[in-house]
Amino acid sequence: MSTKKGSPESGGSRKRKNSEVEEKTGDEAESQNVQGEGFEGTIPGSEEMELNISLILEKIENFTQRVSELLESGKTMFKELMNDFEEKLVIIHKERVEKWQEEIKELRALDASNEEANAVLHNARYVLQLTSNN
Numbered sequence: 001m002s003t004k005k006g007s008p009e010s011g012g013s014r015k016r017k018n019s020e021v022e023e024k025t026g027d028e029a030e031s032q033n034v035q036g037e038g039f040e041g042t043i044p045g046s047e048e049m050e051l052n053i054s055l056i057l058e059k060i061e062n063f064t065q066r067v068s069e070l071l072e073s074g075k076t077m078f079k080e081l082m083n084d085f086e087e088k089l090v091i092i093h094k095e096r097v098e099k100w101q102e103e104i105k106e107l108r109a110l111d112a113s114n115e116e117a118n119a120v121l122h123n124a125r126y127v128l129q130l131t132s133n134n
Contacts, residue, residue: 045053
């Protein structure tokens with residue numbers, strides 16, 4: 001049973017071997033990434049070292065939790081500030097508009113008063129002209 005380079009039997013085993021090698025290489029790279037990123041390798045160490053590592057991981061977890069709480073607290077604070085700002089801005093706008101509407105009323109009242117005075121003066125001139133001409 002000689003196997004030649006081009007025989008189908010030989011090619012099939014090569015493909016299986018290549019894919020097995022690729023899988024192993026991929027698994028090894030993934031294992032290294034997990035060890036590098038998570039700091040939790042499968043390399044055995046002393047109990048003291050494992051204790052130190054678990055303490056650091058606990059610190060990371062506590063810090064992450066604290067950061068998460070601060071973010072939530074900050075979001076809540078900014079929402080409250082935004083609501084207060086919006087309310088105060090609406091109140092300021094309402095007060096300003098009311099003030100300007102009051103000014104408009106005063107101007108209209110003044111204009112009406114001036115028109116009345118103008119009409120009275122116009123009538124007085126007419127009466128004076130009539131008496132002067134007679």
